[in-house]
Amino acid sequence: LRSQMCSFSTTSFSSSSSKLLFHQLFEKKSSTYTYLLADASHPEKPTLLIDPVDRTVDRDLSLIEQLGLKIVYTMNTHVHADHVTGTGLIKGKVPSVKSVISKASGATVDLYVEPGDKVHIGDLFLEVRATPGHTKGCVTYVTGDAPDQPQPRMAFTGDTLLIRGCGRTGFQIYTCSKLLEQRRKWVKV
């Protein structure tokens, strides 16, 4: 029996029916983080990747295989300008994977999300919040606000909010004032 390994745990998990397996992964050249989230308590261990990068797809899929996970979704927070997404490569290697991005991005994918949507993997879910400003199609994926969801909550902000910074706004249509407005709304939540 393969051991269920948890890389992030909180006290709420003792009462929780889901168990988050979480990995933060780094791509050095573009300084991009890819995130892996899985429900390790579900028999199939459904998994998703957020913002995978083309040059690290092999690493990501290798990790998923090692941990006995089943990748269901590959999600992007927006259409990236500084690296090529690994989504297409992943779908090429694992055809059952669904690609996900916001409808507002205008990109081609399997599934479009809109503000308020929930993306489920097992008993875990991510809530979709529209955070345009860096690009017009940016979204932030936030873990669920419920007793059985991971605590503290996690917000995958893409390039909208960076650590001690925020995304540039000079490309892909949107303006500074819009970004500032979104940041204010976001912080108030």
Add this chain to the structure above:
Amino acid sequence: MPIATKLYASNVTSTLNSKTNSNNGDLIYVILIVIPVIKLFLYSTIHNQNPTTSTLQSLSSIQPFWWQLLFMLQKMLRLHFTTALSHFASKASPFPLTPVSVTVSRAIVCNNPTRFRSQMGSFSTSSSSSSKLLFRQLFEKESSTYTYLLADASHPEKPALLIDPVDRTVDRDLSIIEQLGLKLVYAMNTHVHADHVTGTGLIKSKVPSVKSVISKASGATADLYVEPGDKVQIGDLFLEVRATPGHTKGCVTYVTGDAPDQPQPRMAFTGDTLLIRGCGRTDFQGGSSEQLYKSIHSQILTLPKSTLIYPAHDYKGFTVSTVGEELQNNPRITKDEETFKNIMGNLNLSYPKMIDIAVPANMVCGIQSNPKQAEAS
């Protein structure tokens, strides 16, 4: 005069309220609206007729006092809105950091309400815990080195320590410590590094109260030497020292405490001893593959499977693993000892290019004696 002042205040208040509620547009437009209103008021007061029939010249010549008043009000407006702008800017830029409930109650007990903003738990533990770990994993890109920051955020002084700081990222590390209102007590190294210069000496020069820590077996110069079984305490948190020679003869692994009030899952800062899906090379600095194998198996893999593994380096972009994950997936340490020694003996790695600079420097907290290469005075 009283009437004019009242009008001014009324317009400003009304406009600010509107601005706050709607989050609309630029403040500059507010100024553009208010000044004409005041001008209109002045014209109608002076002439009691349609303002379009007036000119600035005639106003100036007829009523110099009112003209002076107009300029004064304009200056007041500009000053006021400059203040307002900086107020908004200061609110927008550093986002308010909401403390979690446990931290709030602890902060109240500790009588430090003014520090609410900087108390931000990045890792939470059971409510029965008396300490609250504030944890950051920080990365130095060139040498692919992780520096770790741990602090007891529930202690009034927020004592903190750094593990394996790098010289070129010292400013970043000290900056985050200052931002979070922490007090740096120790700069600890897992071993004498060969691939980068430690930031310990630089840190000590900027924060003289910091103590440098390394194992006695390393042979390096430091303020405090640790030996196997020692505990390094910051507030109510502590790290247990485990000897893990093999990569170098002086390697140690720092493990969070095995007690109900310590962070769960436990965390092991393994330096270069155990890496994610790998391990440290053993061909320099008194290294030994036999010793490394024994160290890993007896000191790290015996920890609970949920123990988080935080190495000093990663070259593939991994950030954390667990004992359980490594037991299942590490291609080297899961082999028997003979196979492991054979693998390690045939790695054929290139000569570590920094070793001739880094090791001599790191034997003395990263201070470099050659002035051409020195990065600190």
